[in-house]
Amino acid sequence: MNGVLYPLAAALAWMALAYRLVRGLRQDPRDPSLYSVGTAFALLGVIFTVSTPAVWARIDHAAAIPNLSLLISQGCVIAFSGTIQCIIIFWTHPYVEGWRRARWRIAWVLGVLIAMTVLFTAAGRQGEHPTDAAATYARDPVYAAYLGCYIAMVSLGFTDIVRLCLPYARAAGRVWLSRGLRLTATGAGLGLLYCAVRAATLVEGLLGTDPERLEALVPIFAALGAMLVIVGLTLPSFGPRLSRIAAWHVQRRAYRQMYPLWEAITVTVPEVVLDPSASPDRGILRHVDRRLRRRVVEIGDGIRQLRHHMSDTVATTADPRARTGRPGDAAVRAAQILAACLAYEAERRARLDTPVADGTADGAQRADEQQRRARWDAWRAALPATGLRSATPADAGPQPPASSADHDDFAAEVRRLVDVARALRESCNPAAGDPAGTSQIGSST
Numbered sequence: 001m002n003g004v005l006y007p008l009a010a011a012l013a014w015m016a017l018a019y020r021l022v023r024g025l026r027q028d029p030r031d032p033s034l035y036s037v038g039t040a041f042a043l044l045g046v047i048f049t050v051s052t053p054a055v056w057a058r059i060d061h062a063a064a065i066p067n068l069s070l071l072i073s074q075g076c077v078i079a080f081s082g083t084i085q086c087i088i089i090f091w092t093h094p095y096v097e098g099w100r101r102a103r104w105r106i107a108w109v110l111g112v113l114i115a116m117t118v119l120f121t122a123a124g125r126q127g128e129h130p131t132d133a134a135a136t137y138a139r140d141p142v143y144a145a146y147l148g149c150y151i152a153m154v155s156l157g158f159t160d161i162v163r164l165c166l167p168y169a170r171a172a173g174r175v176w177l178s179r180g181l182r183l184t185a186t187g188a189g190l191g192l193l194y195c196a197v198r199a200a201t202l203v204e205g206l207l208g209t210d211p212e213r214l215e216a217l218v219p220i221f222a223a224l225g226a227m228l229v230i231v232g233l234t235l236p237s238f239g240p241r242l243s244r245i246a247a248w249h250v251q252r253r254a255y256r257q258m259y260p261l262w263e264a265i266t267v268t269v270p271e272v273v274l275d276p277s278a279s280p281d282r283g284i285l286r287h288v289d290r291r292l293r294r295r296v297v298e299i300g301d302g303i304r305q306l307r308h309h310m311s312d313t314v315a316t317t318a319d320p321r322a323r324t325g326r327p328g329d330a331a332v333r334a335a336q337i338l339a340a341c342l343a344y345e346a347e348r349r350a351r352l353d354t355p356v357a358d359g360t361a362d363g364a365q366r367a368d369e370q371q372r373r374a375r376w377d378a379w380r381a382a383l384p385a386t387g388l389r390s391a392t393p394a395d396a397g398p399q400p401p402a403s404s405a406d407h408d409d410f411a412a413e414v415r416r417l418v419d420v421a422r423a424l425r426e427s428c429n430p431a432a433g434d435p436a437g438t439s440q441i442g443s444s445t
Contacts, residue, residue, distance in 0.1 A: 009222075043076045059072070165185035257418045296410070296414060
């Protein structure tokens with residue numbers, strides 16, 4: 001277990017250190033938190049690199065001091081605990097007050113490190129045990145005192161981390177900072193379990209019973225706790241990027257889901273397309289927010305063009321949900337838009353056919369109109385029979401524009417249009433069963 005979890009934790013710590021330094025040096029090389037957090041990551045990297053059995057043996061062999069790696073790794077744990085406490089203090093207190101609170105912690109860490117070094121030097125030389133040194137030597141009174149100092153200091157440090165993190169996580173005001181503090185507190189909680197196992201090891205050794213009974217839990221609590229602390233310390237930095245990635249995915253998905261509604265409108269009223277030369281690529285990767293906003297604007301403009309052909313008495317036999325009678329239902333709105341597209345197209349052709357036949361329109365206009373009609377006919381032919389019927393034009397009333405007061409919020413407007421687009425697709429194709437909204441546009445573009 002030590003040979004798997006410890007190298008993994010070490011690799012994560014060194015990667016976090018590289019990320020923090022590269023990003024921090026580029027943004028603000030004078031930021032003190034850059035170096036304090038970097039120090040914490042470097043200490044974690046040293047702890048788990050040295051604790052890896054293969055590295056442990058090589059260090060001891062090179063220094064010709066048995067179990068020197070034990071002092072190095074556990075000394076770094078003490079230093080790491082004090083560093084994390086100082087980081088949290090500086091995050092949650094003004095600079096001057098933070099230094100005042102941190103000074104005694106730094107002095108306490110230095111004092112314990114000196115005491116541990118003295119006890120380690122005074123202890124008798126023992127054989128190499130890279131995976132269970134603490135449990136093996138717990139019966140030695142000097143080593144027991146050494147382990148006692150170590151356990152006491154680490155326990156106090158992790159308790160202080162939990163005590164500092166949780167209250168400030170509730171009052172942090174920044175979502176990712178709050179999440180990072182909670183993860184750090186969780187990692188420190190696992191560190192306390194690690195201390196409990198080490199304390200049991202010490203007691204078992206002093207009582208003469210089996211001190212290695214719980215040794216298998218040590219790498220689990222130590223490595224997993226350290227990983228959570230690493231993620232917690234980096235979360236305030238890279239967390240907002242995760243939010244942007246999530247927003248990008250949501251916007252891209254909404255852009256694709258709106259395609260059936262956008263297609264119905266733009267083949268009927270192509271004038272609303274802001275950039276006719278741009279293809280409606282469903283695999284967009286860049287400028288997703290701009291394209292989504294443009295699609296919403298184009299749909300809204302098209303609905304305003306069609307509003308005089310919409311009716312409150314539209315019904316459809318394709319989807320029973322469209323007959324609920326509530327004007328706000330997406331299915332009802334989809335049926336209204338589809339009926340308006342059919343009525344608008346019939347009126348448009350009737351209006352334009354006479355001038356086209358008389359030759360009053362130039363050749364380019366006639367060609368454009370023929371191309372538009374071909375696209376519309378292809379779109380209409382792809383729709384199965386819907387059983388749609390609408391009221392006569394005399395019964396039709398104007399509909400509120402897409403950007404009405406009920407939908408001022410852009411995100412709410414996007415959700416509404418996505419619902420309408422899905423209802424439009426399902427009302428025209430009842431067999432469609434893709435609630436995720438991904439397959440319905442595969443054949444449309």
